[in-house]
Amino acid sequence: MVRLPLTAEQLAAGKRLGAQIRQARGDLTLGDVAQAAGISxxxxxxxxxxxxxxxxxxTIAALARVLPLSLDQLAETCLARDDLENTG
Incomplete structure (x- = not known):
């Protein structure tokens, strides 16, 4: 199966998601959070x-379980669109 390249929107959503997870991790070590979530x-x-x-x-559900984040918060981050944020 061939995987299609990600769109610019998908890449931007991934960066927003990563930033939110990093912020939620706070002072916890990357290793501790990964181990608690059962990921590398x-x-x-x-x-x-x-x-x-x-x-x-x-993977996202496991991270939401160990971080102070809900799946709803993560979904909103992934579904937010940069062009909507700049409209007004």
Whole structure:
């Protein structure tokens, strides 16, 4: 199966998601959060930096479980559009 390249909108959503997760992690170490969520530290690092723009739902759900974030908050971040934020 061939994976299509991500759109600019998907890449931007991945960066917003990563920034939100990084902020929620606060002073917790990357390793501690990754271990608690059952993912590798490298996967969490890629999500936080936006290099993994479309992580699996189960990964996001696991992070929401261990961080002070809800799935609703994460969904809003992913669905927010830069062009809507600049309209007014």
């Amino acid at each position: 530290p490298e996967t969490l690092r890629k999500i936080e930096t936006g290099r993994l723009a479309t992580p699996a739902f189960s």
